[in-house]
Amino acid sequence: MAFEIIESCTNCYACEPLCPSQAIYEAKPHFLIDADKCTECAGDFEEPQCASICPIEGAILNEDGVELNPPGSLTGIPPEKLAA
Amino acid sequence: MELPVLNNTASEAPKGGCSAGSCGSTDDQMNHLPDSIRDKVKNHPCYSEEAHHYFARMHVAVAPACNIQCHYCNRKYDCSNESRPGVVSEVLNPKQAVKKVMAVAATIPQMTVLGIAGPGDALANPQRTFDTFRMLNEQAPDIKLCVSTNGLALPENVEEMCQYNIDHVTITINCVDPDVGAKIYPWIFWNNKRIKGREGAAILIEQQQKGLEMLVAKGVLVKVNSVMIPGVNDKHLEEVSRIVKAKGAFLHNVMPLISEEEHGTFYGLTGQRGPTNEELQELQDSCAGDMNMMRHCRQCRADAVGLLGEDRGAEFTLDKIEEMDIDYAEAMKMRAEVHAAINEELESKHKAKETKLVSIEGLKKEVTRPVLMAVATKGGGVINEHFGHAGEFLIYEASSNGVRFIGHRKTTPYCEGGDTCGDGESALDVTIRELSGCEVVLCSKVGYEPWGPLEAAGIQPNGEHAMEAIEDAVLAVYEEMRVAGKLVEKVDEQQKVA
Numbered sequence: 364m365a366f367e368i369i370e371s372c373t374n375c376y377a378c379e380p381l382c383p384s385q386a387i388y389e390a391k392p393h394f395l396i397d398a399d400k401c402t403e404c405a406g407d408f409e410e411p412q413c414a415s416i417c418p419i420e421g422a423i424l425n426e427d428g429v430e431l432n433p434p435g436s437l438t439g440i441p442p443e444k445l446a447a
Numbered sequence: 448m449e450l451p452v453l454n455n456t457a458s459e460a461p462k463g464g465c466s467a468g469s470c471g472s473t474d475d476q477m478n479h480l481p482d483s484i485r486d487k488v489k490n491h492p493c494y495s496e497e498a499h500h501y502f503a504r505m506h507v508a509v510a511p512a513c514n515i516q517c518h519y520c521n522r523k524y525d526c527s528n529e530s531r532p533g534v535v536s537e538v539l540n541p542k543q544a545v546k547k548v549m550a551v552a553a554t555i556p557q558m559t560v561l562g563i564a565g566p567g568d569a570l571a572n573p574q575r576t577f578d579t580f581r582m583l584n585e586q587a588p589d590i591k592l593c594v595s596t597n598g599l600a601l602p603e604n605v606e607e608m609c610q611y612n613i614d615h616v617t618i619t620i621n622c623v624d625p626d627v628g629a630k631i632y633p634w635i636f637w638n639n640k641r642i643k644g645r646e647g648a649a650i651l652i653e654q655q656q657k658g659l660e661m662l663v664a665k666g667v668l669v670k671v672n673s674v675m676i677p678g679v680n681d682k683h684l685e686e687v688s689r690i691v692k693a694k695g696a697f698l699h700n701v702m703p704l705i706s707e708e709e710h711g712t713f714y715g716l717t718g719q720r721g722p723t724n725e726e727l728q729e730l731q732d733s734c735a736g737d738m739n740m741m742r743h744c745r746q747c748r749a750d751a752v753g754l755l756g757e758d759r760g761a762e763f764t765l766d767k768i769e770e771m772d773i774d775y776a777e778a779m780k781m782r783a784e785v786h787a788a789i790n791e792e793l794e795s796k797h798k799a800k801e802t803k804l805v806s807i808e809g810l811k812k813e814v815t816r817p818v819l820m821a822v823a824t825k826g827g828g829v830i831n832e833h834f835g836h837a838g839e840f841l842i843y844e845a846s847s848n849g850v851r852f853i854g855h856r857k858t859t860p861y862c863e864g865g866d867t868c869g870d871g872e873s874a875l876d877v878t879i880r881e882l883s884g885c886e887v888v889l890c891s892k893v894g895y896e897p898w899g900p901l902e903a904a905g906i907q908p909n910g911e912h913a914m915e916a917i918e919d920a921v922l923a924v925y926e927e928m929r930v931a932g933k934l935v936e937k938v939d940e941q942q943k944v945a
Contacts, residue, residue, distance in 0.1 A: 373522060373523055377513065409640070410641070412639060418513060418522040419522060438713050439713050
């Protein structure tokens, strides 16, 4: 049970101080999640903190590789406009 | 007939619908303020229109995190070619930021102000922001510190901000109505949750207003920035202006939405346009009846360095400042001398204006129509830029009431300074379009080639006032127009009655 940050991360630092398990760390080329530490915030918060503040759609995946914030869910930009 | 510079008319009794003190002129906004406040802003380029000709500012990009999303912002902020808020080239840690500030302060002694404005929100990164301020308090005490914030985390941070002598805060307030807010802010992060839509906007608005009240109660100067979004909040901003003034904000800065498809923002991709120059000025003028308006904002980057309108950030990249060896104690002495010289120059200018005002007192005024003039300047309050080198023009309005600053218009320099100007023609078209409504363009020099097209567009080029003070030159040209009979024919009856 762990999330993953992928390459679309812009290194904005927003998630790092919010993680109740200190699982998120600064790395190159982008922040990473220590899979051994990540609890998906179970027991600490109703909603996973990193995925709740991350401004980049698609940058955080769950353990099945599913985007926690799919395209259009944060910016309101219709996905077909994003692709263009 | 000699005309007054409007800055000096604040002592006249207010007449009609808008109080004389805040009728939108350049720094008459300063004249009716208490001395303590005028003293605080006199060398702050972002708070005083006059100061921005002389003093420089810088932003350090230590705060990349944000706690809200705005529809005019794209969080993939990495472009060195763009100048707009939220964009930076490299994010710094607090130590690097302090080193950069001291390097800039030693190199550009007229830099008086350090602001943290993102590229996210300064107060969504309180640790990084406050670490930077704490070190600067200790190591560079002659630098003024400012914060720019969306206001969401403001109330919880007011106390700590005051500890670091932050006496200028800018809050971006685009609305006071959650229904309007829902069209601007898709979500906020609040109490460990992402809150979308109207509910999020309502919390943001409440926090902004509370933060404003707390800062005012602490005696902190607050400027309110608003982004004008046609069809979304343009009508609503007059109400925003009234409310923030009533709560004690001292300056309102209405800025045009910057929105292009290539910015990848919601507004850019969905075709939301920004306001025209005319629409912006109209809104600023209608807000001016209630509020001191700022019109000289250049909407600079979150890592901008230099005078407003210029960006010398490229001289102070991380690798370059690593090589600089700064003796800050020495630099502070030199900085103090430079600041004293500028202040002396400003004071003598103020005295000269007062004398002029006395000399025209009692003269009967002839009512003449207002004229817009564009001015090319590199700073210093004088006309000292070639027409072809100007990347922006300042716009002044001359009328029988005097002269007032209206705003600025960006353009592509007609000629980058070489002997041959390959793309000069299309750049000239852009400049002529940007200067629409202006009847005169004042610059230190203007070439033969642009002269004809400018005249044909109804814009008289004028290079006869090089190195003169802007307001004096604008008034002199206006007076020439009056003598030549160019001002009387279009006076409308309403003005005659007033």
